Amino acid sequence: MVAPGEPGARPFWAAMTAGKPATGPITLFDASRFRCRIAAESRFDPVTAGLTPQQIRRTDRAGQFAIAATAEALADAGLSPGDLPPERTGVSIGNAIGNTMLMEQEYAAGSDGGRLWLCDQNYGVPHAYCSMVSSSIAVEVAWASQAEGPATVVSTGCTSGLDAVGHASQLICEGSADVVITGATEAPVTPITVACFDALKATSVRNDDPAGACKPFDLHRDGLVLGEGAAVFVLEEESHARSRGARIRAIIAGYASRANAYHMTGLQPEGRELAEAIRRALGNARVDPSEIDYVSAHGSGTRQNDRHETAALKASLGHHAYRAPASSIKSMIGHSLGGIGAIEIAACVFALEDQVVPPTANLETRDPECDLDYVPGDARQVPVNTVLNVGSGFGGFQTAIVLLSSRRSR
Amino acid sequence: MTAPVVATGLGVVAPNGLGAEAFWENVLAGKTGIDRISRFDPAGYDVTLAGEIKDFDASDYIPGALIARTDRMTHFALAATEMALADACARPADFPEYEMAVVTANSAGGTEFGQRELEKLQMHGPQHVGAYMSIAWFYAANTGQISIKQKMRGPCVMISAEQAGGLDTIGHARRIIRGGALLAVSGGTDAPFSPAGLIAQMTTRRLSTGTDPLTAYRPFSTHPGGYVPGEGGAMIILEDAANARERGARQAYGVIAGYAATFDPPPGSPRPPGLRRAIELALQDAGIAAADVDAVLADGHAVPELDRREAEAIAAVFGPLGVPVSVPKTLNGRMYSGGSSLDAVTALLMLRDQVIPPTVGSSDVSAECPVDLVGDQARAARIRHVVVLSRGYGGLSRDYSCFNTAVVISAVS
Numbered sequence: 001m002v003a004p005g006e007p008g009a010r011p012f013w014a015a016m017t018a019g020k021p022a023t024g025p026i027t028l029f030d031a032s033r034f035r036c037r038i039a040a041e042s043r044f045d046p047v048t049a050g051l052t053p054q055q056i057r058r059t060d061r062a063g064q065f066a067i068a069a070t071a072e073a074l075a076d077a078g079l080s081p082g083d084l085p086p087e088r089t090g091v092s093i094g095n096a097i098g099n100t101m102l103m104e105q106e107y108a109a110g111s112d113g114g115r116l117w118l119c120d121q122n123y124g125v126p127h128a129y130c131s132m133v134s135s136s137i138a139v140e141v142a143w144a145s146q147a148e149g150p151a152t153v154v155s156t157g158c159t160s161g162l163d164a165v166g167h168a169s170q171l172i173c174e175g176s177a178d179v180v181i182t183g184a185t186e187a188p189v190t191p192i193t194v195a196c197f198d199a200l201k202a203t204s205v206r207n208d209d210p211a212g213a214c215k216p217f218d219l220h221r222d223g224l225v226l227g228e229g230a231a232v233f234v235l236e237e238e239s240h241a242r243s244r245g246a247r248i249r250a251i252i253a254g255y256a257s258r259a260n261a262y263h264m265t266g267l268q269p270e271g272r273e274l275a276e277a278i279r280r281a282l283g284n285a286r287v288d289p290s291e292i293d294y295v296s297a298h299g300s301g302t303r304q305n306d307r308h309e310t311a312a313l314k315a316s317l318g319h320h321a322y323r324a325p326a327s328s329i330k331s332m333i334g335h336s337l338g339g340i341g342a343i344e345i346a347a348c349v350f351a352l353e354d355q356v357v358p359p360t361a362n363l364e365t366r367d368p369e370c371d372l373d374y375v376p377g378d379a380r381q382v383p384v385n386t387v388l389n390v391g392s393g394f395g396g397f398q399t400a401i402v403l404l405s406s407r408r409s410r
Numbered sequence: 411m412t413a414p415v416v417a418t419g420l421g422v423v424a425p426n427g428l429g430a431e432a433f434w435e436n437v438l439a440g441k442t443g444i445d446r447i448s449r450f451d452p453a454g455y456d457v458t459l460a461g462e463i464k465d466f467d468a469s470d471y472i473p474g475a476l477i478a479r480t481d482r483m484t485h486f487a488l489a490a491t492e493m494a495l496a497d498a499c500a501r502p503a504d505f506p507e508y509e510m511a512v513v514t515a516n517s518a519g520g521t522e523f524g525q526r527e528l529e530k531l532q533m534h535g536p537q538h539v540g541a542y543m544s545i546a547w548f549y550a551a552n553t554g555q556i557s558i559k560q561k562m563r564g565p566c567v568m569i570s571a572e573q574a575g576g577l578d579t580i581g582h583a584r585r586i587i588r589g590g591a592l593l594a595v596s597g598g599t600d601a602p603f604s605p606a607g608l609i610a611q612m613t614t615r616r617l618s619t620g621t622d623p624l625t626a627y628r629p630f631s632t633h634p635g636g637y638v639p640g641e642g643g644a645m646i647i648l649e650d651a652a653n654a655r656e657r658g659a660r661q662a663y664g665v666i667a668g669y670a671a672t673f674d675p676p677p678g679s680p681r682p683p684g685l686r687r688a689i690e691l692a693l694q695d696a697g698i699a700a701a702d703v704d705a706v707l708a709d710g711h712a713v714p715e716l717d718r719r720e721a722e723a724i725a726a727v728f729g730p731l732g733v734p735v736s737v738p739k740t741l742n743g744r745m746y747s748g749g750s751s752l753d754a755v756t757a758l759l760m761l762r763d764q765v766i767p768p769t770v771g772s773s774d775v776s777a778e779c780p781v782d783l784v785g786d787q788a789r790a791a792r793i794r795h796v797v798v799l800s801r802g803y804g805g806l807s808r809d810y811s812c813f814n815t816a817v818v819i820s821a822v823s
Contacts, residue, residue: 156566261557261558
């Protein structure tokens with residue numbers, strides 16, 4: 001994992017359970033002319049992360065996150081290069097906006113800082129095309145894991161991370177692969193992306209209080225804070241994992257996605273389609289709403305999302321929505337667009353293992369329209385065997401995924 | 411046994427024809443859509459030819475406000491979807507909202523829209539970037555806009571595997587229909603021609619610098635010289651066969667009988683490339699033998715090493731000169747993710763009309779490529795099964811395409 005703050009899965013979880021925001025002033029570029037000047041950045045360094053000079057040269061920050069997270073995931077699964085059967089190993093990586101940092105740099109050079117509409121072909125460097133196509137991220141992950149099965153980037157805006165893992169589980173269930181290296185990555189703290197969110201007025205302008213800026217479900221929330229990072233998982237067919245004696249950390253039990261077909265960025269308050277995705281995912285997992293021990297909420301901290309999501313949880317879980325703790329770790333690590341779904345799945349895996357649910361930071365004043373148990377302030381020790389992770393994003397995508405503890409018998 | 415998934419509607423936005431019938435008529439007649447680039451002056455570039463769509467008026471298909479908010483790739487996607495639904499006589503309002511899916515692919519996002527907004531950012535500052543950049547440029551834009559326009563609320567996703575992604579949409583849409591959906595819009599579109607987009611493509615060193623539209627793109631020939639890039643794409647309506655029959659669908663062009671995707675080992679690896687395995691897995695999935703296949707629509711990069719490897723894979727499965735092979739995309743250029751879904755449309759029309767389209771421009775087949783290439787003239791044949799191939803770019807080397815996808819499209823039995 002590469003999450004805001006210290007890279008690595010363990011440091012991520014330690015920060016989440018400590019309730020510690022990683023949001024701060026943007027340092028990756030000079031953001032002084034922007035409306036929003038804060039983000040949750042990772043202290044990632046590709047050299048420290050063990051990437052080779054060639055990997056670093058040819059990839060964007062998003063690709064670098066993915067390479068580092070893949071290496072960590074393989075090691076965590078007890079796998080060395082060559083242990084997996086290449087033909088039976090697939091790749092499914094979520095990502096929304098590709099290699100924007102590198103793309104911007106290449107464009108700047110070719111256009112001489114925007115002066116040339118007819119860009120200069122002499123400034124097209126060998127990896128320029130790779131910076132325009134998001135599929136290059138799947139290429140890097142496949143190389144890093146020696147996968148030769150089906151490989152793809154799954155792109156559904158802000159739900160990409162959930163949909164990529166869902167897709168991976170489909171590949172395994174249908175028999176197209178025994179193992180899928182899956183997860184998501186995003187590096188959106190770049191001028192063009194921050195400018196886009198400025199234009200939409202979707203990001204928080206609490207530039208003077210970065211740590212307290214992302215306030216999901218709070219009455220005074222004023223928008224999302226961008227984050228960045230990657231989480232990668234080794235997803236295996238259960239008997240394949242058992243036969244090699246792997247430590248099973250969690251089970252993907254159900255997945256469903258629906259679209260609101262309403263608006264590219266707008267949401268209707270009822271959360272009807274997200275509720276439908278949740279119902280389908282629960283049905284898929286053969287899990288009753290009352291069994292949900294924790295909801296990893298989308299909780300982006302925008303006015304419309306948090307209301308939309310609260311309504312969807314009530315519509316799909318019924319009265320149990322009031323009982324199941326539902327928190328948003330975006331309050332601490334921001335919203336890494338296509339990457340966040342996978343990072344939240346990682347949090348769910350830790351929650352299942354440690355029987356701890358992370359809090360929603362910065363939730364101080366209740367919004368009467370958001371009246372569920374969002375775990376304000378501090379992490380909470382509770383039995384966690386069944387987890388629901390939900391996401392909602394630009395394009396109208398609504399996704400739900402259900403995870404089970406490996407202890408839970410099915 | 412899983413229920414068959416059939417193609418009931420086709421929508422095409424191609425340089426040599428708008429609409430499936432116009433495109434197909436021109437393909438069979440060998441009429442090219444390739445010409446000197448006109449969207450900008452290509453005089454300063456080594457690459458001057460492209461398959462551009464010149465007679466397309468987005469307002470024929472899309473409201474004006476939406477045109478301004480979306481990139482050209484989305485205009486193509488929305489138009490192709492309208493055409494495909496009309497061809498299938500499928501009205502979204504007649505289907506349960508959650509049982510309609512949208513699966514699209516594109517390679518490079520909203521290239522022209524993106525270049526304009528990046529220009530504003532760099533020349534004038536962040537406050538000049540428009541609010542629509544965020545929804546126009548990103549890779550899932552087409553899927554989202556189709557879902558909204560057609561009120562399709564089932565599983566919606568965008569797949570990215572460069573060129574191969576266009577074919578992957580068909581495999582994934584079939585998966586979703588097998589999972590319970592009744593209808594899926596599937597396919598790819600790309601609109602990669604802004605100057606920044608073109609110079610990025612040129613860095614792959616795979617593009618043709620030829621100036622004669624009819625011979626600049628010559629896959630499998632003795633002097634291949636690279637490919638001509640193209641824009642556009644296709645959308646295909648896939649349906650659960652039983653439901654299509656029940657609702658009285660006007661036609662079923664063919665069955666999506668087999669699908670497989672593989673990935674190549676890195677450049678320099680002693681391990682074999684994956685295209686042959688993709689073909690074999692797709693045949694296995696379709697439950698047919700190599701001998702049952704009547705034609706192959708090849709990827710046809712027109713890059714010597716890539717052509718040789720593709721010919722080798724085809725020969726390994728079907729035998730040297732064992733099956734007719736065609737690359738009709740020489741008439742439109744390689745349309746990236748749009749091109750491979752357009753090839754799937756071609757395969758479906760081949761089944762209907764029992765004819766293999768020509769590969770215009772490649773008359774001198776290289777001795778290193780043991781393929782029975784259908785030359786300048788279309789060839790009549792008995793066609794029950796067509797294999798469509800596509801590969802996606804991997805980076806690092808001109809000779810490395812790593813995403814391999816094979817689809818078997820069969821006649822409705």
